[in-house]
Amino acid sequence: MFSSPDYKEENSLAELLGNIEKPTLSWNRQEILKSKLRAEIRRHEREVSIEQEAWFVVLRQKLSEIAREVTLPFSKVFFLREKILAMLPSLSQRKNWFRFPSIFTPARAFAGATLALFLVFLLSTVFFAPSVTRASPISIISDLEGQVEIVRNGKVIPASKNLRLKPKDIVKTYEGSKATIHYMDDSLTRLSENTELRIRKLFVNPVDYTRTIVDLELINGGLWARVLSLIDEFSKFQVRAENTILTAKKRATFHVAVAAKGKAKVVAVQNAVDVSVASPKKKVVETTLLNGYQLDVQNGKTTVTPTKDTKEASETIAQNLEEDKVFIEEIISRDKEERLQKIEPPVFPKVLVLDELKAAEAKLVQAELLLDTTIPENAGKLLEEFDEIIAGVSQKIDELQKTDPVKANQLSEEFDRKLRNYKKQFVLFLPDDSLYPLKEAVADAELTLSATPVEVAEKKLEQASEKLLEAQALAESGKTELATDQLQIFNETVTEVVSETASLEASEQEEVVSATLEQKVDHLKLLEALSAEVRLELPPAVNAKEKRGVTLREMISKAKKDSLADVGEALAAVSASETPSVETLKKVEEIENLDVNLTPVVTDATLLQSTSTDAVTTNNTGGPIGVGAIREIKSDPFSGVTVITIEAKPSTVPLPSSVKPLP
Amino acid sequence: MQHRSLSTEKREIERLVVEAQKGSEEAFAKLYDLFVSPLYRYVYFRCNGADAEDLLTTIFMKVWMNLKKYRFQEHSFSAWVFRIAHNVVIDFYRASHLNQPAAPLDENHQDPKKENHSSNRTEQHMNREMLKQAIPKLKEPYQQIIVLKFLNEMENDELAEILGKSENSLRILQYRALRQLRKILNEMGVTEV
Numbered sequence: 001m002f003s004s005p006d007y008k009e010e011n012s013l014a015e016l017l018g019n020i021e022k023p024t025l026s027w028n029r030q031e032i033l034k035s036k037l038r039a040e041i042r043r044h045e046r047e048v049s050i051e052q053e054a055w056f057v058v059l060r061q062k063l064s065e066i067a068r069e070v071t072l073p074f075s076k077v078f079f080l081r082e083k084i085l086a087m088l089p090s091l092s093q094r095k096n097w098f099r100f101p102s103i104f105t106p107a108r109a110f111a112g113a114t115l116a117l118f119l120v121f122l123l124s125t126v127f128f129a130p131s132v133t134r135a136s137p138i139s140i141i142s143d144l145e146g147q148v149e150i151v152r153n154g155k156v157i158p159a160s161k162n163l164r165l166k167p168k169d170i171v172k173t174y175e176g177s178k179a180t181i182h183y184m185d186d187s188l189t190r191l192s193e194n195t196e197l198r199i200r201k202l203f204v205n206p207v208d209y210t211r212t213i214v215d216l217e218l219i220n221g222g223l224w225a226r227v228l229s230l231i232d233e234f235s236k237f238q239v240r241a242e243n244t245i246l247t248a249k250k251r252a253t254f255h256v257a258v259a260a261k262g263k264a265k266v267v268a269v270q271n272a273v274d275v276s277v278a279s280p281k282k283k284v285v286e287t288t289l290l291n292g293y294q295l296d297v298q299n300g301k302t303t304v305t306p307t308k309d310t311k312e313a314s315e316t317i318a319q320n321l322e323e324d325k326v327f328i329e330e331i332i333s334r335d336k337e338e339r340l341q342k343i344e345p346p347v348f349p350k351v352l353v354l355d356e357l358k359a360a361e362a363k364l365v366q367a368e369l370l371l372d373t374t375i376p377e378n379a380g381k382l383l384e385e386f387d388e389i390i391a392g393v394s395q396k397i398d399e400l401q402k403t404d405p406v407k408a409n410q411l412s413e414e415f416d417r418k419l420r421n422y423k424k425q426f427v428l429f430l431p432d433d434s435l436y437p438l439k440e441a442v443a444d445a446e447l448t449l450s451a452t453p454v455e456v457a458e459k460k461l462e463q464a465s466e467k468l469l470e471a472q473a474l475a476e477s478g479k480t481e482l483a484t485d486q487l488q489i490f491n492e493t494v495t496e497v498v499s500e501t502a503s504l505e506a507s508e509q510e511e512v513v514s515a516t517l518e519q520k521v522d523h524l525k526l527l528e529a530l531s532a533e534v535r536l537e538l539p540p541a542v543n544a545k546e547k548r549g550v551t552l553r554e555m556i557s558k559a560k561k562d563s564l565a566d567v568g569e570a571l572a573a574v575s576a577s578e579t580p581s582v583e584t585l586k587k588v589e590e591i592e593n594l595d596v597n598l599t600p601v602v603t604d605a606t607l608l609q610s611t612s613t614d615a616v617t618t619n620n621t622g623g624p625i626g627v628g629a630i631r632e633i634k635s636d637p638f639s640g641v642t643v644i645t646i647e648a649k650p651s652t653v654p655l656p657s658s659v660k661p662l663p
Numbered sequence: 664m665q666h667r668s669l670s671t672e673k674r675e676i677e678r679l680v681v682e683a684q685k686g687s688e689e690a691f692a693k694l695y696d697l698f699v700s701p702l703y704r705y706v707y708f709r710c711n712g713a714d715a716e717d718l719l720t721t722i723f724m725k726v727w728m729n730l731k732k733y734r735f736q737e738h739s740f741s742a743w744v745f746r747i748a749h750n751v752v753i754d755f756y757r758a759s760h761l762n763q764p765a766a767p768l769d770e771n772h773q774d775p776k777k778e779n780h781s782s783n784r785t786e787q788h789m790n791r792e793m794l795k796q797a798i799p800k801l802k803e804p805y806q807q808i809i810v811l812k813f814l815n816e817m818e819n820d821e822l823a824e825i826l827g828k829s830e831n832s833l834r835i836l837q838y839r840a841l842r843q844l845r846k847i848l849n850e851m852g853v854t855e856v
Contacts, residue, residue, distance in 0.1 A: 044835070059845055059856040060813060066791045067814040072703050072716075080716060081695055084723045088688050091728050359717070366720075 079378050086369040090340045137184035137209055139165045139202050146177025146193075171197045173221065185212035186331055186424075187227045187237050187248075190320060192257075195221025200240070210420045211235055218264075222257030224320045228328065229427045231420060232462070233522075241266070244297050246289075247274040249522075251427075251469055253324070254289075255317075267294040267307050269317055271472060272529040277302050288525050290532040328428065335425040339365050356396075357415060360389040360445075364422065364438060371434045383441045390445040397449070412451065419446055430470055431482050453504055457497045457512040461519040464493040468526040475533045480552040487530075487555040491562050494523070527560050676740050684730050691727060698741070701815040702748055708798045708810050709752050718755060722748045742824035745811065749825070787852035797847045805840035812837060 025033070072080070141148070141163045148159035151170040157163075159171065159179060171191060173179050179191045184204055191197055201215035211234050218241040227237045227248040237248045241256050241264040248254065253270035266275065268289040276286045279300030289295050289304065296303045307313065363386040370379035393415065400408040419442055426439040443463050450456045467490040474483035494516075501512045534553055676697065682690035699719070706718040725747050733743055787793060798806055804826055811817045811825065823830050845856050 055845060055856050056841065059841060062789050062856060063794075063809070063813040064816075066789075066794055067704060067816070069791055070704050070707050070814070071700055076716065077699055080699070080719060081692060084695060084720060084727075085688055085692055087724060088691065088727055091724055362717075 079381065082378050083366055083370060087366070090369065137204060139181060139183045141165065141171070141179055142182035143180040144178070147174050148172065148177050148179045165199055165202070167199055167202050169199045171199070183214050185214055185235065185237065186229050187214060187225065188324070188327055189216070190224040190323070192222040195223060197223065208417050208420060210424045214238065216240065218256055218258050220258055222255065224255050225253065226324050226327070227252045228331065229424050231424050231427055242297065243278045243300060245276045249274070250465070262299045264297045265294060268292070270476065271469070272525050288528070290529050292532050332428065339368060339425070356389055356393050357418060360386050360393070361418070363389065364441065368435060368438055371437065376434065379437065383437055386441055387444060387448070390448050394448050412449065415449055419449070430473055431486065432479065453500070454508050454511045454515065457500065458515045460493050460497050461515055464490045465519060465522050465526060467493065468523065468530060472526065472530050472533055475530060475552065484552045484555045487552070487559050491559050495562065524560070527556060531556050673739070677735060680730070680733065680740055684733070695723060698744055702744070704814050705745065705748050705810050706752060708795055708814065709806060710755055714755070718751055722751050725751065738824050739821050741817070742821045745825050749807065789848060789853045789855060793848065793851060793853060797844060797851060800847050801840065801843055804836060805843055808837055808840040809844055813841070
């Protein structure tokens with residue numbers, strides 16, 4: 001039987017609930033709420049109804065009209081399109097390796113931000129030295145074959161590819177083995193078999209990686225050295241072999257071998273190498289070895305002869321040059337990759353002067369991408385913008401100089417460092433390369449940012465040297481017409497510097513003359529190297545006037561002649577106002593004593609005369625003039641005319657048999 | 664190209680995006696043609712005009728680099744592109760120390776300086792320069808609404824996606840944005856609206 005349920009408990013609960021006081025809104029609260037709701041409804045209605053209001057219609061109409069006005073001109077749309085499309089191949093599309101379903105979800109943004117903050121914290125505490133933006137360049141074994149060993153702190157380590165080398169290391173190759181070393185300055189040596197090389201010094205300026213010194217000692221065997229892209233007078237690549245020290249600056253290629261105790265042989269393959277040999281009597285012989293010649297040293301005695309043109313030697317040189325080409329391509333491509341990383345810079349409003357630097361760099365990189373496209377003229381526009389930014393920066397630095405010279409100098413140095421970095425990267429570009437305008441843009445920027453007339457003159461003279469190196473490289477590849485053009489620019493630049501000197505104050509004049517004389521040594525060596533190149537590469541022209549090579553030869557002769565004339569004129573400028581300083585006279589002496597051993601035979605001394613009003617003239621018409629000895633600087637106290645006598649120095653070294661005297 | 668036609672060409676855009684995702688630069692060039700003008704207007708009114716082209720370049724580069732992450736099912740392509748543009752503009756301001764956008768005005772803002780009051784100013788005509796000065800004074804979402812909706816004529820559904828709002832609340836926001844813009848323009852001496 002079922003009994004009816006007993007709901008007594010439920011009933012008493014219901015009664016209890018019925019007696020509890022119900023929460024009710026007070027009349028006042030109800031009224032407040034009601035009025036709030038009414039206000040909201042009215043507001044909503046008003047907002048919706050404003051569509052009918054006149055101002056609303058006018059404003060919308062005005063906005064539409066203005067929107068139609070705001071358009072990019074077609075030319076800019078097109079230019080931007082080209083620019084962006086040119087960049088695409090270098091910008092990899094990111095895959096979804098870190099997949100969040102949507103970029104709009106706040107939780108994801110939060111998670112991303114947290115992760116980013118954590119990573120920044122981690123990296124900042126563990127890995128980053130705050131002032132270092134890029135790893136300092138290092139020297140490595142870039143390639144090897146067979147057994148190669150490194151002796152480090154007395155221990156022998158088997159060498160491997162990419163092994164970092166340190167100062168005091170000794171690299172050893174054995175029979176049948178060889179090794180290639182890529183130095184931090186982008187120079188290279190290839191060690192032959194049975195070679196022992198001590199690394200004496202590897203110096204990199206910690207704040208400017210373009211300033212470097214490599215100092216090596218060849219103990220045994222032989223090596224091929226390729227110096228690619230040193231850009232200033234400070235940087236050098238040095239190899240010691242027995243009692244001989246070989247110093248390459250800027251660009252040079254040479255081979256050096258130590259055959260036995262006290263016996264070394266150096267072959268200059270490209271440009272020139274400064275050589276200094278200590279004889280047993282502790283007398284130092286200094287000379288410059290030009291391409292196409294070799295120096296034999298035996299117990300301190302030096303002999304310079306044209307390179308012996310054996311089949312084996314030619315093959316070795318050809319093979320090394322071929323391998324160098326691959327190396328150079330790798331360097332160029334690595335630098336390009338580094339520049340392209342700047343392609344996505346955070347876009348800064350240009351508030352700080354350094355923001356301008358970033359903007360300028362971005363323009364340069366974008367221009368680079370466009371130079372290889374079908375419409376390279378768009379790159380020109382970007383380079384113009386680059387110029388404008390640099391000009392603006394220069395002005396700002398000048399203004400800052402008045403209020404905060406320390407800051408102004410820091411900024412100036414920072415810009416200079418950046419530009420030097422680009423200069424090093426662009427140094428191998430030649431006038432027929434598509435990227436050559438970048439090199440010129442950086443050169444112009446250097447001039448724009450130069451603070452004083454003396455700095456401008458120094459930069460111009462450095463740039464003139466670069467033109468000679470370009471002419472050399474062009475002549476090597478048979479592009480004599482372009483080489484001639486570069487020589488022409490060299491001449492014009494140096495003449496410009498000298499003529500601008502006249503308008504400077506006396507103290508500045510002295511400084512410019514000093515810089516001119518310093519660069520003159522470099523210029524004369526480079527001109528001699530170029531002469532050697534032309535003599536070796538170009539057959540003597542039968543019909544001189546019709547051959548392009550002759551034009552180049554004539555231009556070289558003119559450049560040498562003018563070069564000496566410039567020395568005279570520059571000295572005359574100083575002498576006219578005051579007596580040249582001891583330092584200036586020392587530099588004159590340096591030029592006087594300059595021994596480029598392979599100057600073409602000039603049997604008759606050639607006299608050059610310069611006055612303070614005229615450029616130096618010569619009685620030698622068209623013939624080559626070697627490095628001259630400045631015999632006399634006379635100043636006539638009555639007429640105020642300074643006469644400088646320069647005597648061309650005859651060479652003691654015979655010309656190679658394949659070389660005929662220049663016309 | 665007007666943005667209204669963009670919405671009618673969604674299929675074409677989808678096709679181009681798929682091709683561009685596979686690496687087609689030609690397809691990307693067509694997407695560029697479609698979006699360059701509205702994006703230019705977007706950055707023009709929100710940043711210094713001198714930087715507009717740099718910002719555009721950055722936006723297109725980011726679009727290209729992130730294209731493979733884009734999914735049709737989640738958002739319309741133009742909403743996605745303008746979201747990137749928005750982030751680039753925000754980055755632009757964040758990176759600045761001095762060029763911060765003018766502080767947005769609140770609803771009841773009154774210019775404390777008497778000389779800025781409309782009654783004390785010469786009457787001005789509304790033009791793009793005036794508008795360019797006025798827009799940065801708006802609150803951030805109002806800026807977006809004015810530029811995307813009234814200058815670029817974007818559809819409400821796309822705008823709602825970009826701002827993360829419902830279409831209903833977007834409608835109210837639009838009125839408020841316009842009303843605040845009017846107020847600022849009036850204070851600048853523009854009386855025609």
